[in-house]
Amino acid sequence: MKENEPVSDEQLNALLDNELEDAERVRLFDAIRNDKDLSARYCKLRQVKEMVSLAYNEPPLPKTGVPGMSQQEVTSKITRAAAALVLVFMGGIIGWSLNGNQDANNASFYTVDRLNPNTIHSKRVLLHLATGDDSRISESLEKIEELLEVSAAQHKPIEVEVVANSEGLNILRNGSPYANRIRTITSRYNNVSFMACGIARHNAELREGKRVALIPEATEIPAAVERILKRVTGGWSYVRG
């Protein structure tokens, strides 16, 4: 690509699909960083790619059966995956709208206001934070802290992952007003992890034209979508913060 030459969709796709040499990749990322329209085009293509991948993550299976899997396993897998996909789409990760109240198909899916730390039976809980709403974030952190406290008091083993993306990424950025609180939680409990979506971070960097640093307690994961799908299909409870 020559300097100042318009960037084609073919080039953006090649960048997205990791088909470019290092020098070309760096040059294109620079161009995207300095051009809002180009950045928007790139993000849109990325959304399309993610949506296609997610829509076929768990396709309906033939009635004739699947080698090595019982019909019960198949049904359970499909049900979980379907619920997970919808929750992911609803989470604002991709920005497509759907209906408003995400009580999924069974008790493994909660909105944070319906989560009761005293009655939840799950031993593995994923809290998804995709919001910038302070009251919602505070309530989510309070509930998670309470859940950890109740489990510790009752000697119940529990594992909690807090996955932040979209506007929720801000709680894990350096200078976040929640940094102290998160530090307190992680120093008190070793069975909770805070994870930042790599895609959301990358998008924020493109938007702001600067590196986005995370608080030390946060771990970066490649994509929130991927993590949520993996956990929910693996039997974790999903809590929408």
Next chain:
Amino acid sequence: MKTVWNIFGNSRMLQKQLEQRWRRLYRVAFSWCHDPELSGDLVQDTMQKAIKKGEQLNNEQALDAWLFTILTNCWRDHCRKQKETVEFDEQQLIELVTDEQDNERMMVVNQVRSAVAKLSNDQREVISLVDLEGMSYGEVSKVLGIPIGTVMSRLCRARRQLKDLLEVAEKETNKAAPNLRRIK
């Protein structure tokens, strides 16, 4: 020359390798035809042909690309037998999705699958191998037997068309259900 039989020792080992790849082959087949029974048949044919033509494979690393090439040929044979492009029946997909989860929670997945189904067969073949299988353009070029430039242009047109279709679908959803709210 080393053949698939040398590589996998016997047909049972090859069978195992094939079963491990069943889900991946099925997912791509389903994204091409959107019919679970046909997808299952295509994968079954692929496996049978792979076992029959075992002597063609002489490198274990090439197993995946080889299987997807056979799957592509099975799919194209099927389309040819239909004597015309296989038309996608949107109603069939909606019913299918309703079977999976009997309410509107599958709406978005349905929208994406419907949009993919509206692409041409050529575009769908490329986008599935890139986005579902994570193949490089070079691998897709070999599997589909087309130049890399063609892979790139088909992919580009496919994503552009999907973007437009999904934007329209989103607007229609919002128009049809004004009481639904977007979650932040």
